[in-house]
Amino acid sequence: MRWLKTYAEKCINCGKCMEVCSKTYFKEENPALSRVVITDPGAGRNISVCNQCGACMAVCPTEALYRDKNGVVQVDKSKCTSCLMCVGYCPTGNMLYAASKQTEPFKCVACGLCAKVCPTQALELGKSE
Amino acid sequence: MDKMKVLAEWSYTPAKIDKGYTRKTLYVNVGEPRMEIRDVTQDMIDTFTGGRGFDLKLLWDAVKDTTKWNDPENEIVISGGPLCGITQYPGAGKSYAAFISPLSGQTYDSNSGGYWGPLTKFSGFDAVEIQGKADKDVILYINGDEGKIQILESNQPDINAYTITENLHEYFATSEADKRSISVVSAGKAAETSYYGCMNMSFYDPRRKVTRLKQAGRGGGGSIMRDKKIAAMVVKFSKMGGNENNAVDLDTLQKVGVKLHKEIHDLDDSQCKMRKIGTAHLNEIMDEYNLLPTNNYKFGQNTAEIAKIHSSEYEKLFTQGMPDGCWYGCSMACAKAVDGFTIKTGPCKGQKVTVDGPEYETVASLGSNIGVYDPLWTIEANFYADHYGVDTISLGTGIAFVCECFELGLINKTDTNGLDLNFGMKDDIMELIHRMAVGTDEFAAIVAKGIRYMKKAFAEKYKADAAKMEAIGMEGQGVETSEYVPKESIAQWGGYYLTLKGPQHDEAWLIFMDMVNKQLPTYEDKAEALHYFPNFRTWFSLVGLCKLPWNDVEPANNRIVNPPKEAAKVPEHVQNYVDIFNAVTGKAIKKEDIITMSEKVYNFQRVFQVRMKQGNAFHNIPLRALGPVFADEWDARKDYYDGKLKEIGVEPAGLSTETKIQKLQEYRLGMWDGLKTAVYKRRGWNKKGIPTVETLKRLGIDYPEVVAVVEKYSKPEDVIA
Numbered sequence: 043m044r045w046l047k048t049y050a051e052k053c054i055n056c057g058k059c060m061e062v063c064s065k066t067y068f069k070e071e072n073p074a075l076s077r078v079v080i081t082d083p084g085a086g087r088n089i090s091v092c093n094q095c096g097a098c099m100a101v102c103p104t105e106a107l108y109r110d111k112n113g114v115v116q117v118d119k120s121k122c123t124s125c126l127m128c129v130g131y132c133p134t135g136n137m138l139y140a141a142s143k144q145t146e147p148f149k150c151v152a153c154g155l156c157a158k159v160c161p162t163q164a165l166e167l168g169k170s171e
Numbered sequence: 172m173d174k175m176k177v178l179a180e181w182s183y184t185p186a187k188i189d190k191g192y193t194r195k196t197l198y199v200n201v202g203e204p205r206m207e208i209r210d211v212t213q214d215m216i217d218t219f220t221g222g223r224g225f226d227l228k229l230l231w232d233a234v235k236d237t238t239k240w241n242d243p244e245n246e247i248v249i250s251g252g253p254l255c256g257i258t259q260y261p262g263a264g265k266s267y268a269a270f271i272s273p274l275s276g277q278t279y280d281s282n283s284g285g286y287w288g289p290l291t292k293f294s295g296f297d298a299v300e301i302q303g304k305a306d307k308d309v310i311l312y313i314n315g316d317e318g319k320i321q322i323l324e325s326n327q328p329d330i331n332a333y334t335i336t337e338n339l340h341e342y343f344a345t346s347e348a349d350k351r352s353i354s355v356v357s358a359g360k361a362a363e364t365s366y367y368g369c370m371n372m373s374f375y376d377p378r379r380k381v382t383r384l385k386q387a388g389r390g391g392g393g394s395i396m397r398d399k400k401i402a403a404m405v406v407k408f409s410k411m412g413g414n415e416n417n418a419v420d421l422d423t424l425q426k427v428g429v430k431l432h433k434e435i436h437d438l439d440d441s442q443c444k445m446r447k448i449g450t451a452h453l454n455e456i457m458d459e460y461n462l463l464p465t466n467n468y469k470f471g472q473n474t475a476e477i478a479k480i481h482s483s484e485y486e487k488l489f490t491q492g493m494p495d496g497c498w499y500g501c502s503m504a505c506a507k508a509v510d511g512f513t514i515k516t517g518p519c520k521g522q523k524v525t526v527d528g529p530e531y532e533t534v535a536s537l538g539s540n541i542g543v544y545d546p547l548w549t550i551e552a553n554f555y556a557d558h559y560g561v562d563t564i565s566l567g568t569g570i571a572f573v574c575e576c577f578e579l580g581l582i583n584k585t586d587t588n589g590l591d592l593n594f595g596m597k598d599d600i601m602e603l604i605h606r607m608a609v610g611t612d613e614f615a616a617i618v619a620k621g622i623r624y625m626k627k628a629f630a631e632k633y634k635a636d637a638a639k640m641e642a643i644g645m646e647g648q649g650v651e652t653s654e655y656v657p658k659e660s661i662a663q664w665g666g667y668y669l670t671l672k673g674p675q676h677d678e679a680w681l682i683f684m685d686m687v688n689k690q691l692p693t694y695e696d697k698a699e700a701l702h703y704f705p706n707f708r709t710w711f712s713l714v715g716l717c718k719l720p721w722n723d724v725e726p727a728n729n730r731i732v733n734p735p736k737e738a739a740k741v742p743e744h745v746q747n748y749v750d751i752f753n754a755v756t757g758k759a760i761k762k763e764d765i766i767t768m769s770e771k772v773y774n775f776q777r778v779f780q781v782r783m784k785q786g787n788a789f790h791n792i793p794l795r796a797l798g799p800v801f802a803d804e805w806d807a808r809k810d811y812y813d814g815k816l817k818e819i820g821v822e823p824a825g826l827s828t829e830t831k832i833q834k835l836q837e838y839r840l841g842m843w844d845g846l847k848t849a850v851y852k853r854r855g856w857n858k859k860g861i862p863t864v865e866t867l868k869r870l871g872i873d874y875p876e877v878v879a880v881v882e883k884y885s886k887p888e889d890v891i892a
Contacts, residue, residue, distance in 0.1 A: 101502070103494045104351065105377055124413020125258035125500030126425055130432020139429070141422035145413035 043113040043170045044152040046078065048089040052164035055080050055087055059156035059165055066155055068143050075140055077150040078165070089164065092136040092150040098128035114152045122146045172342050175323040178309065179204040183318050185295030191253030191416050191755045192216065196229065197296040197320070199311060201399055202243055202303030204322050211297050218871060222252030223280045223712035224772040225298045226269035230278065231779055231876075233302060238783075240273040240366075240391065241398045243304045247370075249287065249356075249387075250298035253756050255715025256289035257416050257500070259428035260751050261435065262717030264289050264498020266372075268387040270395050272672075273366035274565070274621050275649035277783040278776060279390030279672045282712060284497030284506065285372030285383075286354035290315065290408040293415050305400040312343070315408035316352075325402040331359040331558045331608075332371040333524065335403050336382045340375055343407055350375040352409035355382070357402075358393030359560025360608040365619035367565035367651070368393025371557055376525075378493060379510065384527045385497050388562040389675055390650065397560070419757035427750050428500065435502045435724050443723045444482070446495070449507040450531040450719075451485045457535070461808070462656045462682060464540040466594050467571035468645055468795050469804050471656040476544040480534060484546050503720045509550050517555060517605050529553040529563075535654035536567020541574055542594025552604060559608040564675075565621055568651035570600060572622050572644050581635035587614050622646040642794040647674040657796050660685040661846055662697045668792040669701060669850050671776050677712075678705040683739075690736050698849040707740070709769035714752065721748070771870045774855070774862045778877050781861050786884030790847065790860060797839040802828040848891060857889040 060076035068075040078091040094115050099107040106121035107128060124145035129137045139147045154167035186193040198207040211225070219228045226248040233246045251266040266288025272279035291299050294315025301311070308325035327335050336355045344350040355373045362368025370387040396404075418424050439445055444452045454477070457463040461471030478484075489507040497506045509526045529537070529549055537552040538544065556563045570592075576582045577592040584591060588606075590599040606615035617628045622644040629635035645652040650673025657663040657674075662685035667674035681700055684690045691697045711718050722741050730738045745762055753759055760768075780788040798812075799805040805812050805828050813823040816831055819838050823831055851858065855866030864881055867873040 100492060101494050103377075103496055103499050122413065123258045123411055123499040126429050127432050127494070127500060127502045129429045130502060131436050139425050141425050145421065 043094070043168070045094045045114070045168045046091050046150055046152055046154075046157065047166040047168040048091060049164045049166070050087050050089045052162040053080060053087040053089055054162055054164075055082055056161060058159045058161065062155050062159050066153075067148065068140075075143060077136075077138060077148060078156050079136075090134065090136060093134060094152065095133065097133050098131060098137055101127045101131045103127070112152065115149065116151060117146055117148065119146050172338065173326055175310065175326050175342075177321055178324050179206070179322040181206045181320045183208055183295070183320065185315055185318050188256075188292065188416050190419055190757050192221070193292065193295050193297050195295055196225065196250075196298040196300060197291075197313070198300045198302070199320065199322070200303035201301060201305045201309055201311065201322060201401060204303070204305075206320050218771050219775075220252065220713040220768050220772065221297060222250050222255070222715055223267040223269060223709070225250040225252075226267055226280060227278060227772065227776055227779060229298060229300050230269050230271070231775075233300070234271060234783075236782055236785070238271055240271050240276070240395060244302060245271045245395060247301045247392055247395055247399075248298055249291070251288035251292050252713050252715035254416070254752065256292050257418070257424065257751070257755060258413055258498075259424045259500055260747070261428075261431055261496070261501040261503045261720040262498075263500060263715060265711070265715050265717045266291075267712050268370060268392045270390070270392055271783065272650070273391040273394050274623065275390075275673055277648070277672070277780040277788060279392075279650070280712065280776075281370070281387040281390045281392055282677065283370065283372045283387035284385035284717065286351075286374040286498065287356055287372040287404075287406060288715060289415075289498060290352070290354050290406045293408040293411065294406055301399065301401070301404070303399065308400050308402040310339070310402050311404040313404075313406040315406065316410065327402055330357070330402045332357040332384060332560055333519075333554075333558045336371065336373045336384065339403055339405055340373070340382050343405055347380070348377075349409060350382070351377060352411075353405065353407045356396075356404040357560065358396045359558055360610065361559035361561045361604075361619060362393035362397045364607060364610045364616045365391075365561050366394055366621045366624065367391050367562045367569075367619075368395070368397060368560050369557070369562045370396060371560065374497060379508070379525055381525045383497070383506065383508065383525070384557050385506065386557065386562070389564060390562075390672065393560040416755055418755040420754040423754040424751055427747050427754070431720060431747065432502045434726060435720070438727060439503075439724055442725065444486075445503050445505040445719065445723050447491060448482050448486045448489065449495075449505040449528075451507070451529060451534050452482045453531040454485070454534055455481050457531075457655065458539075460682075460687065461659065464535050464568075464571070464654050464656055466542050467540060467575040467643060468652070468656050468658070469575070469801070470807055471658070473539060473544070476539075479544040480538055480546060480549075485529070485534070488546060488550065501717070501720070503717075503723065505719060505723075512550060512554070514551060514554065516551065516601050519554075519558070524554060526550050526554045527557060532654045533563040533567070536564050536571075538567075540567050540571040540654065541600060543597045543600070545597060548597050548601070552601060555601075555604055555608075559604070561607065561619070564653050565651040566604070567654070568645055569618060569622055569625070570603065572625065572640075573603075573618055575643055576629060576635060576640065579639060581639060582629060582633050586633045588612055590614075621649065622651055623649045642800045645674075645793055645795055647791060647793070648672070648789075650674060652796065655680070655682060657682070658798050661842055662691050662700060664792060664796060664843060665697060665701045665846050665850055666704075668796065669790050669847060670705070671773065671780060678708055680704075684736075688735055688739075690739070694845055694849040697846060698853040701850045702853045703766070706766045706769040706773055709773050710748075710765045713768060713772060716748070720744075767870075771872050774866060774870055775872050775877065777856070777860070777862055778867075778880050781884055782880045786859070786861070788860060792843055794836055797843065798835050799832050802832070805832055852891045856891075857885055858891055859884070859889050861885050861889070863890070
């Protein structure tokens with residue numbers, strides 16, 4: 043199992059995680075294109091990212107959402123019809139979309155790049171058997 | 172499977188979709204055979220929009236004034252519309268099939284889910300037009316991947332829907348995964364004797380690993396298919412990405428779609444439970460309001476039996492948790508199915524199948540309306556109706572008529588060739604359905620042709636009382652009524668019997684607004700509703716959308732921020748439709764434009780009906796639809812009906828029940844005339860229901876051939892002052 047563990051109390055909202063994520067996957071530094079989303083609602087910081095719960099898999103009409111060998115839920119673009127029902131049904135709001143870049147939705151795939159650049163260890167790549 | 176012989180083949184370059192249109196239509200004559208790719212003009216788009224609009228325009232040009240349903244020049248035209256095939260908004264895979272109907276002798280248009288509409292559009296065609304007749308069974312194959320149209324000699328031993336659909340998905344797919352790139356249109360054996368043959372339209376279900384069937388159920392499209400010796404029509408398109416329609420503003424389309432997905436996620440369970448039970452959530456609600464057709468619409472309620480067909484019974488039988496949309500992206504997911512169902516009778520006896528449905532209409536038509544309260548029986552009847560290719564609504568309402576004729580002694584067991592067809596006689600009724608498919612039983616063949624035909628045939632062959640049959644035969648314009656009891660709602664009399672094509676719930680469903688919420692007190696209110704809703708609902712048929720996500724879910728604040736009459740329109744969803752239409756097409760329509768776009772096609776279709784009926788496109792209403800016909804119906808709700816007499820100033824005490832019935836009928840027939848006049852006037856029609864030339868001009872449909880029909884059949888004295 044792999045997933046991104048978050049420690050919001052350590053986050054200083056430097057934005058480096060969102061930069062590296064969006065740059066890596068969409069060639070553009072843009073928080074709107076990041077799969078890990080930091081918000082500052084006032085009382086504290088919020089780190090929102092997919093927890094690989096898999097609730098989206100059941101609503102996909104083409105079984106384009108599947109768990110890979112690390113238990114990470116992936117989007118198979120060859121099967122995806124870009125209907126975005128998974129976006130509507132994600133219990134944590136972490137299936138994302140951006141018409142400017144692609145028709146298919148996107149999500150955190152637990153690659154760990156953001157955890158590597160985080161200066162305060164607010165993000166950690168979780169691994170378990 | 173052996174390879175099928177290619178009788179004709181043509182290559183073409185599939186047009187790409189631009190802002191929702193390919194601007195090409197496909198014409199195939201299966202008799203000659205001939206293929207043509209025709210251009211869609213800007214005028215066609217501006218006036219007819221797409222979908223049913225395109226169908227009717229092409230059909231108008233193809234037929235003569237005298238064309239009968241089984242003449243070779245009759246066509247089946249199928250079109251989706253500019254929004255058909257988007258995946259981002261629920262319910263966007265619908266297409267409409269239009270044709271001259273065997274039941275009514277005028278146009279009928281029937282909508283279907285499944286993948287046919289989107290995949291034919293992705294294959295390059297805004298509409299598919301089929302004309303002519305083949306000598307022997309053929310299969311039309313549209314290969315959008317390779318740009319090839321083929322007419323194949325059918326080698327299918329069984330043309331019934333479940334079998335041929337599975338076989339053809341298997342035949343044309345390169346792998347199991349490829350099966351979802353295919354859609355098959357099929358009818359069945361009963362469509363060869365019936366006037367109400369349906370057209371099944373398939374999609375492949377990757378989780379269940381079976382083909383699923385939706386239907387363009389009503390009007391007899393399947394009968395025409397079989398008359399043309401078409402065993403099936405197949406389309407294949409495998410290169411879907413997710414923006415085939417090349418929307419101008421994908422961002423808005425995605426945002427509005429996600430909003431609806433979230434809304435359905437949050438609210439469906441507490442509203443209509445479509446994801447769990449589909450349309451069959453209505454059963455007990457209709458029964459409670461005396462609206463569930465019971466014993467040929469004699470009654471609207473059966474408190475002793477309703478528990479057996481309560482929606483919770485069906486919920487147990489439908490497999491839960493499946494993404495049951497009939498096109499990608501439909502989170503309403505109402506295409507419920509019963510899996511692992513063992514068939515008990517007929518040629519499929521012993522087989523374990525997945526049965527699509529039943530929908531609410533079938534729960535009632537092949538259930539309460541024929542006195543059967545047995546979900547397992549209804550599921551099997553549903554299976555065979557689809558498999559044999561007949562409309563479950565016409566089948567059930569037709570059999571309900573038969574049952575009452577039998578109960579009244581108008582026909583007997585000799586006439587029925589041994590079948591006891593009283594209400595509730597489920598074994599013999601199932602046998603009747605099988606006999607329709609076999610085709611050799613004379614009585615079954617008569618039943619298969621529908622109520623209007625039966626009334627004539629029963630009178631001629633079996634000396635059945637014509638006046639009684641006329642009172643109880645629930646048909647309008649030759650088409651069987653769908654499954655709501657309209658008796659106590661004047662607005663619904665209009666919603667059923669002042670329609671373009673016959674009494675169906677596609678056009679208007681006003682019962683709750685009228686009877687429960689009492690929002691339509693005057694004739695003018697009712698006429699306004701009978702102008703607005705048919706035109707609003709027509710719009711869905713022009714653009715490729717399903718109506719269920721419009722009002723089978725509503726925003727949480729819909730009834731808080733909107734007064735009741737407005738809430739019935741679900742204004743936020745109407746705005747959604749405006750937004751996604753503009754997002755795909757790049758146009759800038761407003762809510763009001765929805766009505767204008769529809770009014771053009773609505774009135775064009777009315778003139779088309781007038782044309783095909785030689786000026787006499789008459790709106791009839793059976794007496795059973797207006798109130799009780801026999802004493803038992805009155806006495807089942809004696810206080811209520813006695814009260815109705817008092818309301819109109821007639822004292823019921825001392826009157827025989829027959830007299831009371833007669834007095835209420837007289838009064839209500841007068842109300843019907845008043846309603847008809849008010850509605851015709853509001854629609855811009857004359858006393859015969861013919862649109863005036865002024866109306867044609869106002870709507871921009873004053874084409875010479877349309878004006879010619881109006882002028883031919885309109886008299887100055889028919890103008891409504």
